[in-house]
Amino acid sequence: MEDLMNTAMGYITPAYEFVVGWIIDPANWVQFALLVAAYVLAVVITRKLNPILTKALTPPEENQTILAKVRRFVLLFLPLVLPLLAFALTAIGEQVTRSIFGAGEMIAFGKRVFLFLAVRAFVRDMLTDPLLKLLGKMVLIPFAAIYALGFLDPIMLWLGETVVPLGGMSFSLLGLLRFLVVAIVMFWLGRWSNDQSSAMIHKQEMPAATRQLAVKAAEIAIFGVAFLVAMNIAGVPLSSLAVLTGALGVGIGFGLQKIASNFVSGVILLLEGQATVGDYVELDGGEAGTIVKMTARAAILETYDGKWIVVPNEDFIVTRVVNYSDSGSANRYDVSFSVSYDTDINRIPDIVGPAVAALDFVLSKPEDPDVELDGFGDSGIEFVVEFWVNGIDDGKNKYRSHVRFAIWNALKDAGIEIPFPQRVVEIKGGFPAASE
Structure with missing residues (x-):
């Protein structure tokens, strides 16, 4: 028991002497007082300075110039003003104590603590990207805490001496980190x-x-x-x-052949400009839609019903692509219809042509609607009307549907019959005689 007490006193006595010596040392009290004064002064200055900086660095919301974006970016650093200001004031106090007393360990520790608080505020208040915030929590804050406690140098030395081989190369843990x-x-x-x-x-x-x-x-x-x-x-x-x-x-x-091929194809498409954002295209494989985005690997087509199709850039180079040009270009379409064989077909162009031309989306240039005789069918005489529109006929516009309505109404008003399928049945030898 006596040996145990002697061992305990052997640990307690030096600690007690250290504490007493620290308390009665005026240099420590001066350092502690300077730490408190630096923090209080930093708080006072920050409360006065932050509203001024916020007002000076906040541009109007409608201002989107480069200078306005730079001001908004600088404004993000406002949470660092307090800890960095306390760090700077403490550094001045450290120089004073070292020049007067020749010591400044305590105030140096306080300075490192203020730097740790600055790093913590940076990670907590400034980083919004999830990956960067995770990096700050896992790397920056632990390293700042180790630095504040004064253990950074031996840990950095250990990381630098620990080498990780990687094939013909080798890296230290410090280098990798x-x-x-x-x-x-x-x-x-x-x-x-x-x-x-x-x-x-x-x-x-x-x-x-x-x-x-x-x-x-x-x-x-x-x-x-x-x-x-x-x-x-x-x-x-x-x-x-x-x-x-x-x-x-x-x-x-x-x-990675396909990836490289698609990348090169994307560069060729951008250089030649044969298909670009806003064009309505139809590929040989049946994909059709408006190009809404072109990436390094593929083009994004949006169909008329809102679906997105991802088409590799290579398909635009190695397959046949129909480009209906960009929005605002003229395109020609046709609509087929039939009339009865009893109709005076010479009247059809004068009836259908003006009816289609009267539609507000039908263009007169490059030419007016053209009604052509297309053939003689089983049930009626077949015609086709060709017309030009500004844009493409898709699910949003449905030009051909409106044209069919106009043809139907024009033919009905003129008393012309639109035939339906008819068949003539001939019974050879006549009907059999009825039995008595």
């Missing part, structure tokens, strides 16, 4: 930059094909630069990517 963080941040910035550049390009006055090509070129350039910057910051030598690029080439040769 740094690459992961930098890559996610850079590609998030790349996606944000791509959204901004796409919005700016879509506002420019240029052909739709050129606009789509510019968007794709900007996207490739932005993410290519983001990848190279991420590799450079993470310390990964670009020469070590030779193995990966070789494997990628083999993958494209065997498994």
Whole structure:
């Protein structure tokens, strides 16, 4: 029992002496007072400064200029004002205590705590992207906490000394972690930059094909630069990517042929402009609809009934495609009808032609409606009327349906019969005599 008490006193006595020494040391009290003063002063300044910054950085809602977007982006950093201001004031206090007392461990710890609070506010209040928020919670906040406790240097040393072999290459855990963080941040910035550049390009006055090509070129350039910057910051030598690029080439040769083919086909479509967003197209396989979006891999067709069809870009190159041109172009359609054999067919063009021409959607150019004799059928004389409209006949417009209504009404008003199927039955030898 006595040995146990001596062992306990051996631990308690140094701790007691340390606490007493810390309490009676005036340098510690000065550091603690400076920490409290720095935080209180930061709170006071922030309460005065935040309304001014909010008013200065908040543009009108209808203002969508680049400068307005930059002001809104800077406004997102407002939650960091308090912890960063406290960090800056504490840093000044640390210089004062070190110059007077030659010590500043306590105030340095407080400074690291304020930096931890800044990181926590950044993750909690500023990050809205789910992937970035998860990265902040799993990486940034733990590292900030480790830094605040003063354990960052030994942990970083251990991560740097732990090497992970990967084929002919090898990376330290620190390098892999740094690459992961930098890559996610850079590609998030790349996606944000791509959204901004796409919005700016879509506002420019240029052909739709050129606009789509510019968007794709900007996207490739932005993410290519983001990848190279991420590799450079993470310390990964670009020469070590030779193995990966070789494997990628083999993958494209065997498994990614269609993806590469569709990508190249998409670039060709954008360059030639033979099919672009807004065109109504019909493919050889029967797919038909308006192109609403063109991606690097496929084109999105919207049918008249609202369905979306994903068509690989390669199909536009290797198969026959009927392009009804963009919205506003003239297209010719025809409607067939029949009249009775008892009709004076010379009257039909003068009856049907004006009736179709009177429809508000029928064009007089390139030519007026044309009524042509198409053939002699089993039940009646067959005609076809050809007419031009501005646009396409689909589920929304139904031009041919309206034309058929006009033909029916015109023929009825003229007293002309529209025949139905009729058959003449001849019984050879006559009817058998009735038995008595």
